[in-house]
Amino acid sequence: MSLKKQSMVVVPCSGIGKSLGTVTREAAYELCDNLRPSDTRLVALSKLVLGDAEACDLVRSSPAVTIDGCKQMCASKLVKHNGGKVALEFAVFDAFRSHKDLKPEGIAELNPEGKQLARVLAEEIAEHLDAIGCSGAELGGPHA
Numbered sequence: 001m002s003l004k005k006q007s008m009v010v011v012p013c014s015g016i017g018k019s020l021g022t023v024t025r026e027a028a029y030e031l032c033d034n035l036r037p038s039d040t041r042l043v044a045l046s047k048l049v050l051g052d053a054e055a056c057d058l059v060r061s062s063p064a065v066t067i068d069g070c071k072q073m074c075a076s077k078l079v080k081h082n083g084g085k086v087a088l089e090f091a092v093f094d095a096f097r098s099h100k101d102l103k104p105e106g107i108a109e110l111n112p113e114g115k116q117l118a119r120v121l122a123e124e125i126a127e128h129l130d131a132i133g134c135s136g137a138e139l140g141g142p143h144a
């Protein structure tokens, strides 16, 4: 049986002032701009915080991939708070736990290890997206 891919919204946490938060955004850009541009749509967390109508509609109408920097899981919480469904949930600290040699440092500009961690995380998410069939909501990621 062939399964049709569904477009996903990707919501990284804002993580302003934290290296882990910068990694979430870099991973989201890598995923949405380079790895899976036709399957994903990036939604900034700040737009959900501000109640932007288009952003809120997007998370309500498509399953979401959230990328959080730490255990506060702000992106995941905001998607659910706005009536969205989190299909895949990722956290940078989990990726770092698996790649201890890639310690992210820097905020405005990540160090090379942080950039590599973002790429590794984006590739991991892309693999999960490839595994998704007709509905991402049916699968779930590491925390779903």
Ligand code: SF4
Pocket (backbone or CB within 6 Å): 013, 014, 015, 016, 018, 020, 021, 068, 069, 070, 071, 072, 073, 074, 075
């Ligand atoms: S999940 Fe953590 S790093 Fe990201 S915005 Fe929330 S508190 Fe900041």
